[in-house]
Amino acid sequence: MRLKFVPPMEPELFDRPPEGGDWIHEIKFDGYRTQVIKDEDGIRFYTKNGFDWTGRYRYLAEEATAIEAENFIFEGEAIMVNEAADFHAMQAVVGLRRPSPDIYLVAFDLLHLNGHDLRNMPLEDRREILQRIIPPGGRIQFSEALPGTGDAVYHLVDQSGLEGMVSKRKGSAYRSGPTNIWRKIKCFEEKRMEIIGAQRERGKAAKVLMAENGRYMGTADVVFKRDKRQALWDRVQGKIGAPPPKGLKKDKAEWLKPGLGGLVKTLKGEQHLRHATLRDFWEEDRANPTKGD
Structure with a gap:
């Protein structure tokens, strides 16, 4: 049989x-x-x-x-x-x-x-x-x-x-x-990635769009307290204006010029970000990169 x-x-x-x-x-x-x-x-x-x-x-x-x-x-x-x-x-x-x-x-x-x-x-x-x-x-x-x-x-x-x-x-x-x-x-792991966009809508959790080696990997929730959140948005505001990555269209996304990095906590073993949160951020184009406060 x-x-x-x-x-x-x-x-x-x-x-x-x-x-x-x-x-x-x-x-x-x-x-x-x-x-x-x-x-x-x-x-x-x-x-x-x-x-x-x-x-x-x-x-x-x-x-x-x-x-x-x-x-x-x-x-x-x-x-x-x-x-x-x-x-x-x-x-x-x-x-x-x-x-x-x-x-x-x-x-x-x-x-x-x-x-x-x-x-x-x-x-x-x-x-x-x-x-x-x-x-x-x-x-x-x-x-x-x-x-x-x-x-x-x-x-x-x-x-x-x-x-x-x-x-x-x-x-x-x-x-x-x-x-x-x-x-x-x-289990979770932390990864250094590029912040290439942001999504901010009234009544919804704010998110950043992340990439690794130029490849879009998904979104991470922004869960900072008020002062650090504002510091992030100040840096995001200074980089808005990049064209959307080819083949990637997201409604109500603000696309960012290169230079903003972030530390993301995400589930291990996933091909894309899952249950991810942004833990920190920094300017990558400075001579001496510093993380956000």
């Missing part, structure tokens, strides 16, 4: 980890969500949208043959493990469509095994079976739960420079689609 791809269970993004002891907590790895299927047609690797990427994961596919089972479906995160172990390095390698020995898979859930659908089984039982069937020491590894409360795990993950964590309710079944039974909580 040929097994079909199962649409993934998708954790909802939360600002804080859940409280209480009814949750398990795992590291949120910075890679590609991946589903692995074995049946009478062999081993296949799928993206979270159901695209077959077996060819790009050839080394992982070879290792998956060592799992002693007639058939299975399990999920994990494909990640880079080398000096540049981040999502951008992973993107570059996968984009070449050539298999790399530096790609590993961290497995976290088992959906099917030897003809049995396990999705109604409690989460801990599925994970216990998954851990038993994965051979140790290879490129396919098991995602261990971290001990401690959600807050303690978040602190550890943040201090370790990781992207974030995923909390999953104990005893839960597997259900495809968005759910708050699984929760992802991301």
Whole structure:
């Protein structure tokens, strides 16, 4: 029997980890969500949208043959493990469509095994079976739960420079689609970027438009107190008048001439700014740049 791809269970993004002891907590790895299927047609690797990427994961596919089972479906995160172990390095390698020995898979859930659908089984039982069937020491590894409360795990993950964590309710079944039974909580990072525009509308939160190396990255909320906010608007006023960047049109945006930089706090692991706030700003075209008061 040929097994079909199962649409993934998708954790909802939360600002804080859940409280209480009814949750398990795992590291949120910075890679590609991946589903692995074995049946009478062999081993296949799928993206979270159901695209077959077996060819790009050839080394992982070879290792998956060592799992002693007639058939299975399990999920994990494909990640880079080398000096540049981040999502951008992973993107570059996968984009070449050539298999790399530096790609590993961290497995976290088992959906099917030897003809049995396990999705109604409690989460801990599925994970216990998954851990038993994965051979140790290879490129396919098991995602261990971290001990401690959600807050303690978040602190550890943040201090370790990781992207974030995923909390999953104990005893839960597997259900495809968005759910708050699984929760992802991301850590924040700060980035120095260029302020290329501003949006100020009565009754709405003020925002600045940010770019990195000339590429538009999104908006950041302005949450300064009155004096610092006014200092920012004074500098913005002196730079209004630049043409909109090519291909980027935003209603009621004031586009700025180059020279104003900003420090932005944003979620890690996102391609564009998300939940971002402006933390500081400065003139970049001075001989000795100084940050705002």
